[in-house]
Amino acid sequence: MTPLSFSVSNNEFQATAEKFEEGKMIKSLLVSTEPIYIAHYNSIFEQLWDNSIDAKDRIYDIEEGVDLSDIEVIPRSGRSRLLYLELVRCAKQEILFIFPTSNALIRQEKIGAIPLAAEAAVKRSVRVRILVPYTEEVERRLQSILQIKILRPVYNADIDFRYTDTEQASGSKATILVVDRKASLVMELRDDSKTTFDEAIGLSTYSNSKAGVLSYVDIFEKLWNQIELYQQVKQANERLKLHDKMQQEFINVAAHELRTPIQPILSTVGLLSSTNQATVTRKELNDSISMIARNATRLKQLSEDILDVTKIESQTLELKKELYDLNGIIRSSIEEYKRNPTIKYNTKIQLEYLPLHSKLYVEVDKARIVQVIFNLLANAFKFTKEGNIVISIQRNQTSSSEALISVKDSGQGIHQEVFPRLFEKFASKSFQGTGLGLFISRSIVEAHGGRIWALNNNKLVECKRGATFFFTLPIVNSDLAQLA
Amino acid sequence: MKPRKTGDKSKNKSKSKNKRILIVDDEPDVSLVLKKVFENAGFAAESYDDPILALKNFRAASYDLILLDIKMPEMDGFSLYKQLKNLDNDAKICFLTASEMYFSRLRKDEDFCKLDEGLFIRKPIGNEELIRKVNALLNEDTY
Structure with a gap:
């Protein structure tokens, strides 16, 4: 001048x-x-x-007690680097970063700004938040920073990051650092292709003007919250898409399962009507009748399962609860299972029932509990080629107010892939069935205040084959049961 | 698709008589009843509910038409198709399916798009219509 x-x-x-x-x-x-x-x-x-600055504004600021601010334009990147590191090193409460590109984060990690911030988080409980465009490299580096959290949980380091839009979409061309809501450093990006901080950074502006710094804090918080909202919308959208996909999958599976039993019925009826009735032997007629009965029952079961799922999902499943001895319910279930025409009884499988010698009263919708046991039996038989299937009941050892019912088979066991979704809709790994049985069973058991789960037998006893399904039902106090 | 070689039986336009059909469907009731339907219409029919066994017992040039279910455990209809074609490139094979999804998804994944739509028969199908479609396929010179 x-x-x-x-x-x-x-x-x-x-x-x-x-x-x-x-x-x-x-x-x-x-x-x-x-x-x-x-x-x-x-x-x-x-x-x-x-x-x-207009002297009137300045006088007003001084009279109102607004701080005297210091704004400095730093043309040399070497000097801004030193100031940058110093600001991060001295942070007491909070560090906010906005990176314009993933390269900016990588360069600034190299000069030590991010390790210093991590150190501030770990050693001085400074809250660190980072906004950066997503790339795999960024993800990898940030994850390694987060390792600090895992390695030193005692410090409970508060480092968090969110991904802004992709780099192409982001219009931002400066790294913004805000420390303790008191100072900001805005470093203009001159050339993102450079590998060092000093080459990439152009002009920097340091400010401790309250209004200026708080504007950057405001920008940061808006972006931070916007990303969260965006994530929520995205997740909701993905959930909807998944739901849609599952619905579609169900329609396809149901279509296959509905059409398949129709073929034997249609063909058998066609054959019976086209052949000379007089030449049909008694055995042929019986075979035809059982073929039709078997497939018609399969259709009936499927249509009932679909209706049950609809009731469960619309929360209109009603239970007609009455007091029963559990032994009787198990016996009815086994009889119903054996009577069912869709079952081709496999003589290589022994079905054993280990009853309880005392009565165990439960207040349940009998038809629904029979349905659960029926489903568990049908599954056990479906996945067992030979061996034995054992149903047992006992008082739950961990909670004596519960009855524990188990169905144990010696079949192929539950596939790892299906295990986490076992009781969800369409979890079937089999080529037959809709994958609705266990979903319906879980809903029925839970509606009775019980729980249902499964284990592969090798988890219980090593080298054992097969799986065991368990469910519990609350027991009614036997004195009360006697009164009833 | 290549035209059938000369001297092939499909040139014979006389219906059904002595035509040999192989049916592979994992539902025992379906494979059994379709076998009866074909026998009743004058075909010589053989059926399997196990695709692996069907492949094991397969002999080239033994069938005029092969009907395969698509959705089967262990080996789906498209894989079986490829294996059978390896054993007998002239075999005439068509699909029987109850599911659009498996039909369209597998057809796309397995690159079976070039197969003619007429080679896919939808289940359930009435006996007469099935026989009519099968006869039409048998009477084609190319496929």
Whole structure:
């Protein structure tokens, strides 16, 4: 800046200048009417005027107690790097980062800014939050930073990050650092292709002006929350898509399961009506009848399962509860199972029932509990080629107010892939069936206040084959049961 | 698709008589009843509910038409199709299916798009319509 005080009008320029000469301060006055000087100093004044602050605002700020701010433009990236690291190192409560590109994060990790922030989080309980565009490299580096949380859980390091839009979509061209809501450093990105911080960064602006810093905090918080909202919307959308896909899958599975039993019925009826009735032997007729009965029952069961699922999902499944001895219910279930025409009884499988010698009263909808046991038996038989299937009941050892019913088979066991979704809809790994049975069973058991689960037998006894399904039902106090 | 070689039986337009059909469907009731339907219509029919066994017992040039279910455990109809074609490139094979999903998904995944739509028969199908479609396939010179 020109080292003098001056005044200038349209046609005259005056200035005072000071200089040391032979140990004395010499003051001199310059006066000029030269139009070039006048125009030059006029333009200097205009420039200074434009870049200054209105004195009224400044007086108001001082009177209102607004802090005196310090704003500094730093042209050299080497200096901004030092200031950057110093700010992070001195953070006491909070560090906020907004990175314009993934490369920016990588460069700033290299100069040590992010490790310093992690250290601040671990050692001084500083809350660190990072906004950065997503790339796999960024994900990998941030995950390694988060390892700190896992390695030193005692410090309970508070480091969090969220991904802004993809790099292409982000218009931001500066790294923004805000420390303790008191200071901000905005580092302009000059060239993102450079590998070092010093080469990539252009002008930086440091500010501790309250209004300026809080604006950046505000920008940060808005982005931070926006991303969360966006994630929620995205997740909701994915849930809907999944639901849609499952619905579609169900329609397809159900279509296959509904059409398949129709073929034997349609063909058998066709054969019976086209052949000469007199030539049909008794055995052929019986075979035809059982073929039709078997497939019609299969259709009936499927249609009932579909209706049950609809009731469960619309929460209109009603239970007609009455008091029963559990032994009787198990016996009815086994009889019903054996009577069912869809079952081809496999003589290589022994079905054993281990009854309880005392009565165990439960208040249940009998038909529904029979349905659960029927489903468990049907599954056990479906996945067992030979061996035995054992049904047992007992008082639950861990909770004596519960009855524990188990169905144990010696079949192929439950596939790892299906296990986590076993009681969900369409979890079937089999080529027959809709995967509705266990979903319905779980809903029925839970509606009775019980629980249902399964284990592969090798979890209980090593080398054992097969699986065991368990469910519980609340027991009614036997005295009360006697009264009833 | 290649035209059938000369001297092939499909040139014979006389219906059903002595035509040999192989049926593979994992539902025992379906494979059994379809065997009866074909026998009743004058065909010589053989059926399997186990695709692996069907492949094991397969002999080239033994059938005029092979009907395969698509959705089967252990080996689906498309895999079986490829295996059978390896054993007998001239075999005439068509699919019987009850599910659009398995039909369209497998057809796409397995690159069976070039197969003619007429080679897919939807279940359930009435006896007369099935015999009519099968006869039409048998009377085609190319497939």
